[in-house]
Amino acid sequence: MRHRGQGTGRKRVAKTTTAAPAPAPGSSRVVDTCSAVPGTSNSTATVSCRSVPDAPSQTSSSIQESTEDRFPTMEVSGSHSTRLLVSSVGAAWRRVLSPSDLELRQSPTDGDEVQFARDLGVSVKVLQELRSVCSEEAFLCPAEERVTSxxxxxxxxxxxxxxxxxxxxxxxxxxxxxxxxxxxxxxxxKREMELQYVGQLPEHPQHAVQQGEVLLAINVYYPIIKPRHKDTKPHQVFYALGCQRLTELRDAVSCIRDMQLSGEFSNTPNLAPDTTNKDLYKSAFFFIDGTFYNDMRYPSCRDLSKIIIEWAQIRDDTLAKACVKNMNDVTFGELRLKIGYPYLYCHQGNCEHIVIFKDIRLVNSSDCQDRSLYPLLMNKHFFKCHKCYMCKMYTARWVTNEDELAPVDPCFFCDMCFRMLHYDSEGKKLAEFFAFPFVDPGVFS
Structure with a gap:
C-alpha cells in the first residue's frame, strides 16, 4: 500500500524476506505486496515493500480496530499480505497526514508562483531564471550521444x-x-491509456473525487482453462475507488463470453440476433475472503453461489460456511481482503476469472479527479484480429464447423465471403455446415 502524493509519513524500505521487527512509536510499518501470476507454484513476481504509518495510540474507546484491520504485517517475499479492512488503510493514513498532504493539488497558477517566490525570498523573475537554469535541458551536453533506441x-x-x-x-x-x-x-x-486520465478534472463539481479517498489497483486475468494460461499476464488492470460498489467493477470487466451470440444460424443467417450473452445471462458473483457477492440487480439474475454451497455441504467442505451478500450493497471500502491473493469472478455460469488486488493507496493529484470515470481501465491485453480465410482483408464475422466448402475446421469468414461461398442467389445452402456468429476480441483492442 502506498500514498504517492507529497507528504510526510513515507519511507522507502529495501526488499527483504525476513519478518519485520516491532516498529517504534511514530515509525512506519512495512507492507509486503505482490501481483503474483495465478497458477505458478514458485512465484517470481516482484514484491514491492511499502510503508504504512503506525496509527497513534488507541486511547479513545471509539477506536476498536485491531492491528490486523489497520494494516498487514510483513510477509515473506513473494507471498500475499494478511487480511485487512480496505477502509482502515485510508483511515490510518488520514490520521497521520496533514490536510495539505491530502489536498488534490492542481497545476501551479500565477498565485502559487508568487507565493513560492515569496517563500524563497526572491522575485518572480529570479524564480523563473532558476527554473530555466536548473531544468533538465540545462544538464544535457551537446557532445553527449542521445539515446536513439x-x-x-x-x-x-x-x-x-x-x-x-x-x-x-x-x-x-x-x-x-x-x-x-x-x-x-x-x-x-499502454502509455496512452495511462496518460489519458492523469490529473483529469471532473466536468461537474458533484463528480469530484473526495480528498483522502482510497484507490485500489485490481488485476483481472483470463479464464484459466488450459495449462498455458497459468503464466498469463493480466487481461485488464483497473483502478477503483473505495466508495464504489462491486457492481461497478462487474460492469467494467470486459470478457468475450459476454459479447458472444448464442445459436447456430447456417439455415437462417439473416436472423442472427443482436442480443449478446450478457443481455441474456446477467448472473455473476465475486468470491472474496470466504464470501459470495452475487449480482441480483435484475429479475432474471440467479444466485449462482447456491449450488456451490449445496455441493460443499454434501462434501462437508468448509466452503459450506461461506457467507452470501448482494454485491450492489457492498463497497470496496467494506471489503476484508489480502493484497496479492487470488480471488474469483464468475459469470456466464462457468466463466471464471482470477482477480487480484495488487495495491491500495490514497488518491493523489496525478490521479483522475472525475469519480464518474471510475473504475478506470489502465491497461489491457492486446489481440490480433482474426482475418477472413478467403479474402485475408476483413475481420471475421462467422465461424463454421464441419464445413464441406472450407479447407480447415473451424474456418473464419467475413460476412461477404461467407454468403458468397455458402449460399446461392436465392439464399439456399450449397453444402452442409454449421455456422455461428463470431465476435473477434481483437476489435476491442
Whole structure:
C-alpha cells in the first residue's frame, strides 16, 4: 500500500524476506505486496515493500480496530499480505497526514508562483531564471550521444535495469525484429491509456473525487482453462475507488463470453440476433475472503453461489460456511481482503476469472479527479484480429464447423465471403455446415 502524493509519513524500505521487527512509536510499518501470476507454484513476481504509518495510540474507546484491520504485517517475499479492512488503510493514513498532504493539488497558477517566490525570498523573475537554469535541458551536453533506441544497451554501464533489459532482448528475439516495432507500438498504446486520465478534472463539481479517498489497483486475468494460461499476464488492470460498489467493477470487466451470440444460424443467417450473452445471462458473483457477492440487480439474475454451497455441504467442505451478500450493497471500502491473493469472478455460469488486488493507496493529484470515470481501465491485453480465410482483408464475422466448402475446421469468414461461398442467389445452402456468429476480441483492442 502506498500514498504517492507529497507528504510526510513515507519511507522507502529495501526488499527483504525476513519478518519485520516491532516498529517504534511514530515509525512506519512495512507492507509486503505482490501481483503474483495465478497458477505458478514458485512465484517470481516482484514484491514491492511499502510503508504504512503506525496509527497513534488507541486511547479513545471509539477506536476498536485491531492491528490486523489497520494494516498487514510483513510477509515473506513473494507471498500475499494478511487480511485487512480496505477502509482502515485510508483511515490510518488520514490520521497521520496533514490536510495539505491530502489536498488534490492542481497545476501551479500565477498565485502559487508568487507565493513560492515569496517563500524563497526572491522575485518572480529570479524564480523563473532558476527554473530555466536548473531544468533538465540545462544538464544535457551537446557532445553527449542521445539515446536513439531502447534496444541498444551500452556495454560500459553497470546498471541492473540495463542488465535485465539485455537479458529480456536476448531471450525474446522477436522483440528485436525491425527495431522492436511491435513492442514499441504496444508500449505506446499502454502509455496512452495511462496518460489519458492523469490529473483529469471532473466536468461537474458533484463528480469530484473526495480528498483522502482510497484507490485500489485490481488485476483481472483470463479464464484459466488450459495449462498455458497459468503464466498469463493480466487481461485488464483497473483502478477503483473505495466508495464504489462491486457492481461497478462487474460492469467494467470486459470478457468475450459476454459479447458472444448464442445459436447456430447456417439455415437462417439473416436472423442472427443482436442480443449478446450478457443481455441474456446477467448472473455473476465475486468470491472474496470466504464470501459470495452475487449480482441480483435484475429479475432474471440467479444466485449462482447456491449450488456451490449445496455441493460443499454434501462434501462437508468448509466452503459450506461461506457467507452470501448482494454485491450492489457492498463497497470496496467494506471489503476484508489480502493484497496479492487470488480471488474469483464468475459469470456466464462457468466463466471464471482470477482477480487480484495488487495495491491500495490514497488518491493523489496525478490521479483522475472525475469519480464518474471510475473504475478506470489502465491497461489491457492486446489481440490480433482474426482475418477472413478467403479474402485475408476483413475481420471475421462467422465461424463454421464441419464445413464441406472450407479447407480447415473451424474456418473464419467475413460476412461477404461467407454468403458468397455458402449460399446461392436465392439464399439456399450449397453444402452442409454449421455456422455461428463470431465476435473477434481483437476489435476491442
Amino acid at each position: 531502447i534496444s541498444t544497451i551500452p556495454e560500459d554501464v553497470d546498471l541492473l535495469t540495463f542488465r535485465l533489459r539485455k537479458q529480456y532482448l536476448n531471450n525474446n528475439p522477436a522483440a528485436n525484429y525491425q527495431g522492436g516495432r511491435l513492442e514499441a507500438k504496444i508500449d505506446n498504446m
